[in-house]
Amino acid sequence: xxxxxxxxxxxxxxxxxxxxxxxxxxSSQNRSQNGSPNSSSKMLMKKLRxxxxxLAETVLYLDVYxxxxxxxxxxxxxxxxxxxxVDDLAQGGIAITHRDNVSMNDWNWTNSxxxxxxxxx
Amino acid sequence: xxxxxxxxxxxxxIKNPDPRLATVIISQLGGPDGxxxxxxxxxxxxxxxxxxxxxxxxxxxxxEELAHLEMIAAILYQLTRNLTEEQIACxxxxxxxxxxTTGVYPVAASGVPFxxxxxxxxxxxxxxxxxxxxxxxxARTTYDNILRLCDDPDVRDPIKFLREREIVHYQRxxxxxxxxxxxxxxxxxxxxxxxxxx
Numbered sequence: 001x002x003x004x005x006x007x008x009x010x011x012x013x014x015x016x017x018x019x020x021x022x023x024x025x026x027s028s029q030n031r032s033q034n035g036s037p038n039s040s041s042k043m044l045m046k047k048l049r050x051x052x053x054x055l056a057e058t059v060l061y062l063d064v065y066x067x068x069x070x071x072x073x074x075x076x077x078x079x080x081x082x083x084x085x086v087d088d089l090a091q092g093g094i095a096i097t098h099r100d101n102v103s104m105n106d107w108n109w110t111n112s113x114x115x116x117x118x119x120x121x
Numbered sequence: 122x123x124x125x126x127x128x129x130x131x132x133x134x135i136k137n138p139d140p141r142l143a144t145v146i147i148s149q150l151g152g153p154d155g156x157x158x159x160x161x162x163x164x165x166x167x168x169x170x171x172x173x174x175x176x177x178x179x180x181x182x183x184x185e186e187l188a189h190l191e192m193i194a195a196i197l198y199q200l201t202r203n204l205t206e207e208q209i210a211c212x213x214x215x216x217x218x219x220x221x222t223t224g225v226y227p228v229a230a231s232g233v234p235f236x237x238x239x240x241x242x243x244x245x246x247x248x249x250x251x252x253x254x255x256x257x258x259x260a261r262t263t264y265d266n267i268l269r270l271c272d273d274p275d276v277r278d279p280i281k282f283l284r285e286r287e288i289v290h291y292q293r294x295x296x297x298x299x300x301x302x303x304x305x306x307x308x309x310x311x312x313x314x315x316x317x318x319x
Contacts, residue, residue, distance in 0.1 A: 045128060046132075048128065049128060049129070049130070049131065049132065052126075052128075052130070053130065053131070056130075056181075056185060057289070059181055060178065060181055060182065060289075060293050063174055063177035063178045063181060063293075064174055064177075064178065064293065064296045064297070064300070066174070095127065096126050096127055096128065097124050097125065097126055097127070098125075099124075109127075114127070115127055115128050115129045115191065115195065116129070116133070116191065116194055116195035116198045116199070117198075118133075118134045118135065118136075118199055120128070120129075121129065121132035121133055121134040121195075
């Protein structure tokens with residue numbers, strides 16, 4: 001019996017995800033025993049913060065210069081890279097938005113640490 | 122509408138609590154030129170904005186200011202953790218503590234709570250953009266003042282980031298003013314309100 005399985009974020013829409021069953025332990029890969037993020041998830045968060053900053057800057061630029069081809073290409077490159085980082089975090093039990101809770105058994109959105117706590121940074 | 126992302130835009134990791142520093146930094150939370158004032162200003166000005174590009178900037182910068190508000194709150198939360206009663210009693214933080222304990226409440230360093238009077242929404246995009254340019258400069262000066270009063274590198278780091286963002290926002294609002302002015306011609310430059318007159 002499988003008591004815990006993870007859906008990829010893309011597969012959630014259709015329930016073909018039922019073919020993707022993997023039993024994983026209840027404590028997710030991105031958290032250590034006491035629930036705080038481990039070093040690999042801290043690395044992912046750092047990458048995501050840097051990427052999202054570049055994205056925010058690009059968005060402001062495109063708001064004013066919407067026809068800039070280089071900016072649009074850079075925007076799409078960042079969006080693509082972002083997908084895999086957010087997915088890795090989600091698979092490891094860290095949801096960046098409340099749409100990223102991939103577990104069918106756990107709701108991790110409200111887990112500590114919250115962003116204003118030093119352990120989250 | 123807004124989606125919340127569970128991360129700070131820039132990390133805040135402060136080792137040493139400092140209630141005295143919290144008492145001045147709190148102006149960027151609830152003061153006249155702080156992040157709450159900035160976000161309310163831009164997010165409310167966008168409704169009467171007649172130009173899409175400018176509405177885009179007001180929306181995106183206004184949203185970013187909410188993220189900055191959260192960063193300031195994180196700084197304040199971390200500066201006021203694990204304090205002894207002695208540390209609180211001996212600092213200017215005592216007058217805030219008596220009403221709010223170590224809760225995070227938008228006031229200015231003077232103790233005046235946040236007031237929407239700090240925010241201008243004139244319903245004339247040229248006027249509103251000029252207010253925005255001034256607002257970004259006032260925020261930048263406030264950050265300069267905070268840096269003059271702060272030695273701790275853990276605090277200086279996110280503050281310097283926030284200060285640089287104000288400068289970038291100033292550039293973008295400059296672009297917006299140019300865009301808005303390009304829609305006017307030499308005859309009607311100040312004779313109309315492009316947000317109201319047709």
